[in-house]
Amino acid sequence: MLLISDKTLFDTIRIKNKLVKVPKEVQRLTKTPFNWKGFEWVPIFGNNNFPRCYTSKQKNLQLKIENNYLYVTNSLQKFYKGNNYTSFTYQEVLKAVYLLNKTLPIDIYTADIIKLSVGVIINKNPKLILDEWISYATKPYAPMMRKNKIYGSKFHLTDYYLKGYDKKFEVKNHNQINLDRDTFRFEIEGKTKYFNNKTNKVNVYKVNDLIEYSKFKKLGNLLLVKYLEIEKLPKLDLSKCSLKEKRMIASFTNYNILESIKKQHPETYKKDRKSYNKMMNNLNNSAFQNQVINQLKDQINYSMNN
DSSP: OBOOOOOOEEEEEEEEOOSOOHHHHHHHOOSSSSSTEEEEEEEEOOSSSEEEEEEETTTTTTEETTTTTTEEEEHHHHHHOOOOSSSOOOOHHHHHHHHHHSSEEEEEGGGGGEEEEEEEEEEOOOHHHTTTTTTTTTTTOEEETTTTEEEEEEEEEEEEEEEEEEEEHHHHHHHHOSSSOOOOOEEEEHHHHTTTTTTOOOOOOOOHHTTSSHHHHHHHHHHHHHHSSEEOOOOGGGGGHHHHHHHHHHTOOHHHHHHHHHHHOHHHHHHHHHHHHHHHHHBBBEEEEEHHHHHHHHHHHHHHHH
């Protein structure tokens, strides 16, 4: 069994940078693998029997040259530490980016961020956490499945998604490693414009932005805010609720019924939504959910301050 530490912040990245000098083999659309800057590049062919791009690997990182750009995708933490289930703090992020810059044939610091994943791990029972999730922005979650087992929940949004899942289960299935404790990971993955929209205002466009402490801190704060915004089962004494309130609760915790009311009876939906929100705002999270939130806060703070 592997003892794990429960702190991490951002993980998977997808970045690109324009090559100052494109390899001559790429310019010539070479159809055989070639070496460039210490990497072997393999052609990937399009429908016209000519290479559309060239790929390579560095540890876990996927590299691709396409249209004069070098793309880099995968977990920065795995590149630096060999896993993404132990601690990954701000200071380690600085070292990881420095190492990546020395390894790859581009200036990593000026590379554009295309996608970014921000997450945190805590030692809590994932099933107990997810059993209390209801919806996010009125949207239901989709189950995450592997080998016919549901191991997490995921909210699909336009430019991003939120997900919570059993990290112990994932590591066992992907890496054949047994972690010693229940492990829950909460994560946001989004396009650059999501992190930089009018609401979030993180302002991360280049890799260099990720190592700016104020922006690193904003990512951590955003992660916590998004978890708090997930609608969860409240600490509710149904014996003190009126019949109308019980019916309203039943409607708002069943997505299909709620969507039907929203489409067919929009005025009733607006009125009930206002009443439901007022009732929920006067309730507290369950004691267990408060423990989860406090652990998330602790781990995010740890990542930012070490």
